[in-house]
Amino acid sequence: MTKKEKIMAFISHKDYKPMNVREIMCVLSVPKQEKEKLALILDELEAEGIVYKNTKNRYAAIADTGFIKGIFYSKPKGYGFVITDDDNKFFINPSATKGAYNKDSVLIKITRKFEKSDDRCSEASIIKVLSHSSNSIVGLFKKERNFGFVIPDNKTFGSDIYISKKNSENIMNGQKVVVKIIKWPEGDKNPEGAIEEIIGFPDEKGVDIKSVIHEYGLPEKFSEKAELSALSFGDKVYTEQLDGREDFRKHLIFTIDGDDSKDFDDAVEIERTKEGFRLGVHIADVSYYVAENSVLDIEARKRGTSVYFPNCVIPMLPKRLSNGICSLNPNEDRLTLSVIMEFDSDGTMTNHKICESVICSKYRMTYNKVSDILDGNENLISEYAEIYDSITIMHELSSILRERRMAKGSIDFDFPEVKVKLDENGKAIDVYKYHSTAAHKIIEEFMLAANVCVAQQMFWSEIPFVYRIHEKPSPEKTAEFVRFISRFGFHLKGSRDNPHSGAFAEVLKQIKGTDKELIISKLMLRSLMKAKYSDENMGHFGLSFPYYCHFTSPIRRYPDLVIHRIIKEHLKYGIADNRYRFLKSFAAKAAKTSSEAEIRAMEAERDADDMKKAEFMSQHIGKTFHTTITSVTSFGIFCQTDFGIEGLISMVDLDDDYYEFDEKTLTLVGKHTQKTYSIGDELDICVKRADPTEREIDFVIESGEDNG
Helix, strand or coil: CCCCHHHHHHHHCCCCCCEHHHHHHHHHHCCCCHHHHHHHHHHHHHHHHCEEEEECEEEEEEHCCCCEEEEEEEECCCEEEEEEEECCCEEEEHCCCCCCCCCCEEEEEECCCHHHHHHEEEEEEEEEEEEECCCEEEEEEEECEEEEEEECHHHHHHCCCECHHHHHHHCCCCEEEEEEECCCCCCCCCEEEEEEEEECCCCCCCCCCCCHHHHHHHCCCCCHHHHHHCCCCCCCCHHHHHHHHEECCCCCCEECCCCCCCCCCCCEEEEEHHHHHHEEEEEHHHHHHHHHHHHHHHHHHHHHCCCCCCCEECCCCCCHHHHCCCCCCCCCCEEEEEEEEEECCCEEEEEEEEEEEEEEEEEEEEEEHHHHHHHHHHHHHHCHHHHHHHHHHHCCCCCHHHEEEEEEECEEEECEEEEEEEEECEEEEEEECCCCCHHHHHHHHHHHHHHHHHHHHHHHHHCCCCEEEECCCCHHHHHHHHHHHHCCHHHHHHCCCCCCHHHHHHHHHCCCCCCCCHHHHHHHHHCCCCCCCCCCCCCCCCCCCCCCCCCCCCCCCCHHHHHHHHHHHHCCCCHHHHHHHHHHHHHHHHHHHHHHHHHHHHHHHHHHHHHHHHHHHHHHCEEEEEEEEHHHHHHHHEEEEECCCEEEEEEHHHCCCCCCEECCCCEEECCCCCCCEEECCCCEEEEEEECCCCEEEEEEEEECCCCC
């Protein structure tokens, strides 16, 4: 037992009473010369939220105090929320923040508790800031005569940052910078920082996206060791690497990806059989090159996922790998991990095999080309005559699989993706909706089938694994959704406490094409849980799959890479007891860190998109657009244009009446006119303001618009 563990065990004992350092030294017979070391250990335990030091400098175990540890997420208006390790959420009033900053680790005391069935967030006060967030902050530097200060881009930070004259030399007024806090304040003072990096002036090319990259702490560059390691593999597959692999190089295999894709994780092949279909899904064997605990693995684990911005990518792996030897480029031998599946004519999987393999993709196809071929483009049919039959059979099988999946209750939201187009200087020049095609659905269904197949085999093999799970919605959220749709004559079948995904899918069918489709689809999405990674198989509610994982994108997702290693070890050697224990622990950690990395990437991508959308709309101030209300809140109305940009009509701009928010119906109602605003209503708006830095767009209702 270490000294730290011994001290923790002592403080956690049921007979322990809060003591100060001197008393602890006495009871534990700690020598005087070890006093500083003891104090340091106690400080560490306090920072970790394991012990608490009261105002009399006496230490107690957190578990005995009733206090709860969590992370504080502040909001621009001063209030915030604390989220605990077990995902409980507590509201913090502006007067109860105790000087905490965004993402600080804190201790809280519950001040007002609501039952979950009340569907309200319990309230708490912050008792102590355990540790400040170590993240760097991006902001605008303003220079004064004898000092400077940084105005953070992220307004949730809560205050400007003081920069001393010594720490602000050689920095020009109005530049975007990255600042590190070097002194946290006491009382009402501002934190003090030092400039780590100058990003550039806001109007310079790429500065806006770089600001987002720095704000989220995304690593732009790989270490020199990682780059050299990636370089060492060369760009060819050698004969000695093929031992024990199935050889599919003569098979008619090809990739289908976006027009601008640079890395190709997956390739497919198909043939018709007497019983139905034989489908091959071949995934890049990244794990061959990225060994466990290698420098490349450590980099990939830290990143967790590739992050995609409108004009660049922060990859999980060096481009030498992701675009080179790991990418399933046409007419190049590549190492793969393959799933060969046999289906009958109804789409039931009758047999499967998972194996290490080698392939040589014959064509690099795009979604647009495949869609045009399916639409009968004669020139493309002639050009790709060799794979024309494969494409039509793929379309047939994917349609059968999709129909089968939907019949089992898979929830399919039909929200188009919104794309931002940039010019050569990185400025937003267009925003448009992008709908998936038949070609997208081919790859989607085949990847889903492979993911299910792999997850099911690994589950029944009883080995440690990383699953992709989507838990059932809470009874409270389900009940709220049911109450809302009943107003429009729709009903959710089955139990509220144990709903089936098919009931939600049935509602989507009922509302399809109606004027309530948008409002109910949006609210359904909000009522569902978020998917995440887990070392425990809990199924995927939204897809209605009892087994599911992410297996098909190891170039850009760390969980896929992890399970490739586990699968290969299981297939070749089996999992020994000592490895089982290690992999079980590792899978749990990888699931947690990968879920966190995914959230970070999604938030960064969303902020970058919002920034570019605001930049685009800043060129259209005063112009009128047709919109649909997508959300109604107590502070205003969110509307979305036909091309997918959302803006806020603030309550202060609804000046023709005093509007009250009806929480049950999610509507605004005019007190005198009884005019209402509801999700799904259509409005003509005028663009009032668009601020790329704030990532905000404000609309006002076009004069003459009447929604009464």
